Amino acid sequence: MAKDKKLVEAITSMDVDFAQWYTDVVKKAELCDYASVKGCMVIKPAGYAIWENIQAELDRRFKETGVQNVYMPLFIPESLLQKEKDHVEGFAPEVAWVTHGGLEKLQERLCVRPTSETLFCDFYAGDIHSYRDLPKVYNQWCSVVRWEKTTRPFLRSREFLWQEGHTAHATAEEAEARTIQMLNVYADFCEQVLAIPVVKGQKTDKEKFAGAEATYTIESLMHDGKALQSGTSHNFGDGFAKAFGIQYAAKDNTLQYVHQTSWGMTTRMIGAIIMVHGDDNGLVLPPRIAPVQVMIVPVQQQKEGVLDKAYELRDALSGFKVKVDDSDKSPGWKFSESEMRGIPVRVEIGPRDIENNQAVLVRRDTHEKMTVSLNEIGAKVGELLETIQHDMLDKARSHRDAHTYVARDFDEFVKTINEKPGFVKAMWCGCQECEDKIKEVTAATSRCMPFEQEQLSDKCVCCGKPAKKMVYWGRAY
Amino acid sequence: MAKDKKLVEAITSMDVDFAQWYTDVVKKAELCDYASVKGCMVIKPAGYAIWENIQAELDRRFKETGVQNVYMPLFIPESLLQKEKDHVEGFAPEVAWVTHGGLEKLQERLCVRPTSETLFCDFYAGDIHSYRDLPKVYNQWCSVVRWEKTTRPFLRSREFLWQEGHTAHATAEEAEARTIQMLNVYADFCEQVLAIPVVKGQKTDKEKFAGAEATYTIESLMHDGKALQSGTSHNFGDGFAKAFGIQYAAKDNTLQYVHQTSWGMTTRMIGAIIMVHGDDNGLVLPPRIAPVQVMIVPVQQQKEGVLDKAYELRDALSGFKVKVDDSDKSPGWKFSESEMRGIPVRVEIGPRDIENNQAVLVRRDTHEKMTVSLNEIGAKVGELLETIQHDMLDKARSHRDAHTYVARDFDEFVKTINEKPGFVKAMWCGCQECEDKIKEVTAATSRCMPFEQEQLSDKCVCCGKPAKKMVYWGRAY
Numbered sequence: 001m002a003k004d005k006k007l008v009e010a011i012t013s014m015d016v017d018f019a020q021w022y023t024d025v026v027k028k029a030e031l032c033d034y035a036s037v038k039g040c041m042v043i044k045p046a047g048y049a050i051w052e053n054i055q056a057e058l059d060r061r062f063k064e065t066g067v068q069n070v071y072m073p074l075f076i077p078e079s080l081l082q083k084e085k086d087h088v089e090g091f092a093p094e095v096a097w098v099t100h101g102g103l104e105k106l107q108e109r110l111c112v113r114p115t116s117e118t119l120f121c122d123f124y125a126g127d128i129h130s131y132r133d134l135p136k137v138y139n140q141w142c143s144v145v146r147w148e149k150t151t152r153p154f155l156r157s158r159e160f161l162w163q164e165g166h167t168a169h170a171t172a173e174e175a176e177a178r179t180i181q182m183l184n185v186y187a188d189f190c191e192q193v194l195a196i197p198v199v200k201g202q203k204t205d206k207e208k209f210a211g212a213e214a215t216y217t218i219e220s221l222m223h224d225g226k227a228l229q230s231g232t233s234h235n236f237g238d239g240f241a242k243a244f245g246i247q248y249a250a251k252d253n254t255l256q257y258v259h260q261t262s263w264g265m266t267t268r269m270i271g272a273i274i275m276v277h278g279d280d281n282g283l284v285l286p287p288r289i290a291p292v293q294v295m296i297v298p299v300q301q302q303k304e305g306v307l308d309k310a311y312e313l314r315d316a317l318s319g320f321k322v323k324v325d326d327s328d329k330s331p332g333w334k335f336s337e338s339e340m341r342g343i344p345v346r347v348e349i350g351p352r353d354i355e356n357n358q359a360v361l362v363r364r365d366t367h368e369k370m371t372v373s374l375n376e377i378g379a380k381v382g383e384l385l386e387t388i389q390h391d392m393l394d395k396a397r398s399h400r401d402a403h404t405y406v407a408r409d410f411d412e413f414v415k416t417i418n419e420k421p422g423f424v425k426a427m428w429c430g431c432q433e434c435e436d437k438i439k440e441v442t443a444a445t446s447r448c449m450p451f452e453q454e455q456l457s458d459k460c461v462c463c464g465k466p467a468k469k470m471v472y473w474g475r476a477y
Numbered sequence: 478m479a480k481d482k483k484l485v486e487a488i489t490s491m492d493v494d495f496a497q498w499y500t501d502v503v504k505k506a507e508l509c510d511y512a513s514v515k516g517c518m519v520i521k522p523a524g525y526a527i528w529e530n531i532q533a534e535l536d537r538r539f540k541e542t543g544v545q546n547v548y549m550p551l552f553i554p555e556s557l558l559q560k561e562k563d564h565v566e567g568f569a570p571e572v573a574w575v576t577h578g579g580l581e582k583l584q585e586r587l588c589v590r591p592t593s594e595t596l597f598c599d600f601y602a603g604d605i606h607s608y609r610d611l612p613k614v615y616n617q618w619c620s621v622v623r624w625e626k627t628t629r630p631f632l633r634s635r636e637f638l639w640q641e642g643h644t645a646h647a648t649a650e651e652a653e654a655r656t657i658q659m660l661n662v663y664a665d666f667c668e669q670v671l672a673i674p675v676v677k678g679q680k681t682d683k684e685k686f687a688g689a690e691a692t693y694t695i696e697s698l699m700h701d702g703k704a705l706q707s708g709t710s711h712n713f714g715d716g717f718a719k720a721f722g723i724q725y726a727a728k729d730n731t732l733q734y735v736h737q738t739s740w741g742m743t744t745r746m747i748g749a750i751i752m753v754h755g756d757d758n759g760l761v762l763p764p765r766i767a768p769v770q771v772m773i774v775p776v777q778q779q780k781e782g783v784l785d786k787a788y789e790l791r792d793a794l795s796g797f798k799v800k801v802d803d804s805d806k807s808p809g810w811k812f813s814e815s816e817m818r819g820i821p822v823r824v825e826i827g828p829r830d831i832e833n834n835q836a837v838l839v840r841r842d843t844h845e846k847m848t849v850s851l852n853e854i855g856a857k858v859g860e861l862l863e864t865i866q867h868d869m870l871d872k873a874r875s876h877r878d879a880h881t882y883v884a885r886d887f888d889e890f891v892k893t894i895n896e897k898p899g900f901v902k903a904m905w906c907g908c909q910e911c912e913d914k915i916k917e918v919t920a921a922t923s924r925c926m927p928f929e930q931e932q933l934s935d936k937c938v939c940c941g942k943p944a945k946k947m948v949y950w951g952r953a954y
Contacts, residue, residue, distance in 0.1 A: 036557060036599050037587065040550035045615070048546050069525050073517035074589070074620055074636050075573075080513060093579050096552075098589065100574040101624035101635075110514065112551070112575065112589070122513050138522070143551055143619070147578035158578075159551050 011340075013280050018224040025274055026153045029283040029341050039151035039158035043267070046341060047154075049291035050270055051161060055141060057193050057289070058163065058265065061185050062139055067165060070138045072119040075110035080118045084243040087117060090210020094147045096158075112145040117211065117236075117262055120166035121244035128258060130249045131170055137178070139165040154271035155228075155477050162266035168246065168258040172237065175259035176214075179235040182263040183216045186231035194269065195286040195392040196220050196276050197400050198230060199423070199472055201448030206432050209262075213237035219447040219472060221400045222275035225421020227447050227474035230272055233263035271477070276396050277365075283342030284364055286392050287385040294322040294381060295338040299331045299350030309354050313347065316378055320385065339364060344388050345381060365392055404472075408457050409464075413473075417442040423474045427467035429460035437462055438473065447472040488817075490757050495701040502751055503630045506760040506818050516628035516635035520744070523818060524631075526768035527747055528638060532618060534670050534766070535640065535742065538662050539616055544642060547615045549596040552587040557595045561720040564594060567687020571624045573635075589622040594688065594713075594739055597643035598721035605735060607726045608647055614655070616642040631748035632705075632954050639743035645723065645735040649714065652736035653691075656712040659740040660693045663708035671746065672763040672869035673697050673753050674877050675707060676900070676949055678925030683909050686739075690714035696924040696949060698877045699752035702898020704924050704951035707749055710740035748954070753873050754842075760819030761841055763869050764862040771799040771858060772815040776808045776827030786831050790824065793855055797862065816841060821865050822858060842869055881949075885934050886941075890950075894919040900951045904944035906937035914939055915950065924949040 011024035026032055031047035034040075043051065059069075075098060082088045095111040113119065124136060141163045151157050165182060169175040183200060190196045198218035208215035212234040220230045241247070241257040250256045277284040287293050294317055298310040310324045325334045331348075338346050348360040357374050361381065365388050372380045403422030407413035416424050424444070428434060435446050449469045460467045488501035503509055508524035511517075520528065536546075552575060559565045572588040590596065601613060618640045628634050642659060646652040660677060667673045675695035685692035689711040697707045718724070718734040727733045754761040764770050771794055775787040787801045802811045808825075815823050825837040834851050838858065842865050849857045880899030884890035893901050901921065905911060912923050926946045937944050 033600070033604070035550045035596065037550045037552045037554060040552060041548075042550070042596075042600050043548040045545035045547055048548055051548075052546065068522035069529065070522055071518075071520040071525055071528075071620075071638065073512045073514045073519070074622065075514045075517060077514060095579065096575045096587075097577040098573045099576045102571050102573075110573075119512065119519075123510070123519050127510070143548075145551065161548060 011280065011282065014223065014278070021278075021280070022271075022274060023153070025278055025282055025340075031270065031274075031283075032153050034153070037158075039148060041153055041157050041159070043161075046291070047270060050273070050285070050289060051267055053289050053291060054265075054269060055163075058185075058189055059141075061189060062163075062165070065137075065181060065185065067137050067139045069140060071140055071142070072113075072116050072123065074113055074142075076113055076116075076118055078109045078111065080122055081111055083118060083121075084211050084240055087211035087240075091115065091146075096145050096147055113142075114144055114146045115262075115264070116140070116142075116144075116164055117166065117240060118244075120262075121240050121246060121260075124168050124258070125244045125246045128168060128246055128248050131251055134168060134170045134248060134258065135174065135178075136168040137165070138167065139163055152271075152477075154267055154274075156268075160267050162264050164264045165262060167261045168241075169260070170248065170250070170256070170258065172259045175237070175261050176235055179214070179216060179233045179261045179263070182261070183218065183231070183233040186233070186263070186265055187218050190218060190220065190230060190269075191393060193286065193288045194273055195288075195389060195396060196230070196272055197393065197397040199448060199450050201450035201472065203232075203448060204432075204435060204446045204471070206435050207446055209234045211236060211239060213239060217448050219474075220272055220276065221403060221423060221474070222272070222477070223278070223399065224275070225403050225474075227423065227472075227476040228268070228272050228275070229447070229476065230269065231263070231265040234261060236260040236262070277392060278342075281336070282340035284392070285342035285344060287344045287389045290342065290344050291321065292323050292341070292343050293320045293385055294345045294347060295334075295343045296322065296324045296347045296349065297331055297334045297338065298324065298326065299348055299353075301326065303351050305354060306349070306351060310349055313349060313359065313374070313377070316374075317347075317381055319378065320381060335362075345384055347377075347381075363388060365395070406456055407461055410462055413438070413461050414442055417444050417473070417475070421475070423447065423472050425454070425456060425470055425472055426461035427457050427459060428469050428471045429463055429465045430468040431460075431463070431465075434460055434462035442475075444473045444475050447474050447476065488757070488759065491700065491755070498755075498757070499748075499751060500630070502755055502759055502817075508747065508751075508760075509630050511630070514635075516625060518630055518634050518636070520638075523768070524747060527750070527762070527766060528744055530766050530768060531742075531746060532640075535662075535666055536618075538666060539640075539642070542614075542658060542662065544614050544616045546617060548617055548619070549590075549593050549600065551590055551619075553590055553593075553595055555586045555588065557599055558588055560595060560598075561688050561717055564688035564717075568592065568623075573622050573624055590619075591621055591623045592739075592741070593617070593621075593641055594643065594717060595721075597739075598717050598723060598737075601645050601735070602721045602723045605645060605723055605725050608728055611645060611647045611725060611735065612651065612655070613645040614642070615644065616640055629748075629954075631751075632745055637744050639741050641741045642739060644738045645718075646737070647725065647727070647733070647735065649736045652714070652738050653712055656691070656693060656710045656738045656740070659738070660695065660708070660710040663710070663740070663742055664695050667695060667697065667707060667746075668870060670763065670765045671750055672765075672866060672873060673707070673749055674870065674874040676925060676927050678927035678949065680709075680925055681909075681912060681923045681948070683912050684923055686711045688713060688716060690716065694925050696900075696951075697749055697753065698880060698900060698951070699749070699954070700755070700876065701752070702880050702951075704900065704949075704953040705745070705749050705752070706924070706953065707746065708740070708742040711738060713737040713739070754869060755819075758813070759817035761869070762819035762821060764821045764866045767819065767821050768798065769800050769818070769820050770797045770862055771822045771824060772811075772820045773799065773801045773824045773826065774808055774811045774815065775801065775803065776825055776830075778803065780828050782831060783826070783828060787826055790826060790836065790851070790854070793851075794824075794858055796855065797858060812839075822861055824854075824858075840865060842872070883933055884938055887939055890915070890938050891919055894921050894950070894952070898952070900924065900949050902931070902933060902947055902949055903938035904934050904936060905946050905948045906940055906942045907945040908937075908940070908942075911937055911939035919952075921950045921952050924951050924953065
């Protein structure tokens with residue numbers, strides 16, 4: 001049975017124009033659509049179902065570490081946003097302002113939250129009194145707004161969905177431990193569920209979050225060699241606590257400031273899944289995040305017994321997320337559609353298969369076909385989904401490693417960045433001037449100072465002065 | 478072991494001041510707090526956990542009927558809000574307006590969604606082409622904003638959380654069937670999960686949703702005899718479709734307008750749980766919605782073996798949502814706290830109980846105590862939770878029925894409303910003048926025209942003209 005080419009031809013090849021390929025996949029896999037509000041998305045059922053799975057997996061992992069969910073208001077009074085100096089400088093230029101409620105002008109402008117540090121701090125200042133009230137380990141699932149100039153679906157939009165965790169601790173050590181713990185939750189989630197390998201490390205001062213003492217990040221590499229910041233975890237020390245007056249009575253009855261953290265992951269991860277795993281036939285979803293893991297496509301379904309057998313097969317595979325495509329479209333069209341939507345395993349079954357008590361399994365990631373007996377199809381599908389999950393991570397890791405380069409001097413750095421899309425590992429003196437120069441000349445930014453440091457040379461790749469850190473550099477989304 | 482009275486004394490008796498009792502319970506049970514933004518709430522862990530359970534139960538029921546979740550933008554351009562005349566008149570006076578994005582003034586004002594009919598319509602107009610695209614049965618979980626003048630936690634706030642379902646159908650019949658189907662989902666959820674009995678019916682034209690052809694509602698009665706609109710389901714006919722141009726090519730190739738519905742339930746239901754089931758000791762949660770169903774309180778926990786036995790018991794009860802209160806507070810304080818938080822069953826276990834291989838179970842709803850053998854405690858707790866769930870619904874239904882009155886003429890109506898808080902059933906001619914007069918004189922509104930009609934008399938309770946419908950009237954939140 002030949003595949004229908006129409007759907008596939010509707011998307012640009014990724015080698016021809018990666019950006020257009022991305023947009024085509026988002027549209028043809030029906031993940032999201034632009035809304036009539038510039039820069040805002042309509043997340044459609046196929047996209048939102050992925051987000052629901054991301055939420056369920058992360059939320060379970062959060063709760064295992066003692067996180068409690070709460071909900072803070074959508075609005076931040078201007079005076080509250082201004083309490084922490086670095087924070088307001090970072091966010092004020094890109095927030096949306098509410099000036100009128102109903103027919104009346106507000107006495108004070110309210111911004112639509114771009115992030116909720118200030119709201120959590122305001123709440124903690126009233127809610128924390130004693131060491132018995134600590135730690136507070138709260139999280140919320142919500143949408144936030146940042147008035148971006150240029151937008152792309154999932155990757156950068158004026159409104160996006162995320163979770164933001166905000167914690168308060170008695171000691172600096174406990175805050176640092178929580179910051180790292182949540183970064184590890186993100187890294188583990190990305191690798192084990194999304195099959196996306198990440199580099200864990202710390203942001204430079206230039207790239208850290210507005211108001212943070214330290215920002216940790218996981219960085220991933222997209223198929224086109226561009227980097228994507230995939231999750232961040234911030235240690236605020238007691239900076240916000242001092243700005244907002246969040247103090248507790250310690251066991252020795254002295255008044256102490258709390259130490260705080262925040263950490264977030266967003267719908268941008270749907271963009272990462274597309275750009276790490278997708279191919280010219282569309283989306284490719286890792287089985288552990290796929291809303292539909294197995295699509296059964298009956299062949300010659302008008303023939304007696306074929307549809308019944310397909311439904312019987314669905315019941316036999318009910319341990320997985322399984323569907324039967326019993327629409328009146330052609331099998332070829334159904335094959336293409338299930339590929340476009342990234343469904344990990346397709347099961348083809350027709351009259352001849354039924355006669356031979358077998359079905360054909362097709363892997364979405366490799367297009368490999370295998371004929372299996374209906375007697376053992378449940379076990380085979382289970383194994384295949386595990387294999388696909390595993391192979392997808394391996395493939396993404398090989399791609400990432402094959403596109404990670406080393407540069408020892410500035411010429412080599414520029415040449416590598418310009419000719420070989422990917423990460424460049426290079427030594428750095430620690431000065432922002434060198435970061436600025438590298439960005440100006442190459443459009444690459446420091447992605448992170450990885451936890452796993454290597455001594456590539458003694459000198460800064462930019463200025464030649466003594467090096468302090470190895471840094472991952474790259475052009476980023 | 479005497480109960481600690483401090484916590485209980487901290488709340489006003491409901492018979493003394495019901496409104497103050499409500500506010501005290503919200504605060505002492507740590508459900509929510511006011512935020513520094515007037516009229517907005519911080520939903521705290523104990524409150525948000527109830528909302529998560531409401532979400533999980535409703536979402537499962539929705540999906541069983543074919544609902545798919547999506548996400549629409551937070552903002553609505555002013556021109557979009559204005560497309561349906563009745564709708565804009567209903568909502569424009571109470572929306573929050575965004576006028577600036579970052580440092581720039583917007584060309585067109587955006588309102589923060591008070592509800593998303595206009596956004597779904599705008600999307601459907603571009604997404605629906607053929608009868609093959611129908612029905613669309615979408616829902617979203619989000620927050621909405623309505624600029625209320627007077628606010629109360631959960632019941633009426635400027636921002637609240639809800640779900641809003643929006644569907645599009647080929648025929649009027651299908652839309653009507655979906656409207657009723659979702660009303661029934663709400664009614665079943667309220668009764669089976671929240672143990673809140675409801676009256677199902679239709680809103681009068683005066684009380685229906687802005688832009689709807691028909692609004693159906695479930696109405697419940699709070700402990701103080703006030704009514705609460707607990708969920709609504711609207712049939713829009715093709716009014717929005719015509720305003721937004723949502724047409725599809727039918728099988729016969731003619732262009733037809735779709736028929737639409739919407740339906741919503743909100744965080745206000747947390748207020749309903751408090752006001753239907755609560756008592757002077759605090760919150761009382763139905764077991765099926767309680768984040769913690771069983772609280773184990775060790776007595777004389779400093780004695781050897783007591784805490785170990787409590788943890789052992791927790792493991793034995795792991796089929797339920799169970800916790801051990803092993804804090805260093807006194808048992809009396811723990812008893813009061815677990816009552817304040819509404820936990821359905823408390824298990825007390827001390828050295829003498831252990832000696833006798835028993836524990837004491839205490840029902841939150843009736844305060845009844847019973848001693849049970851540790852050998853059968855799992856089965857006993859399971860039965861008790863079922864009994865409590867069942868008894869709470871019965872009790873609420875008896876209260877509702879005992880506070881539902883009949884009035885046959887205007888004097889009787891006024892006297893009943895003024896002297897007996899509750900629902901008043903009375904006949905109505907169908908004219909808005911009578912509704913207006915009743916509201917002016919008694920502050921009662923028509924809650925609904927119940928599906929189960931009774932012929933109480935032939936005449937309108939207000940004007941004496943021929944009656945068309947029996948109506949439930951009441952003062953409402």
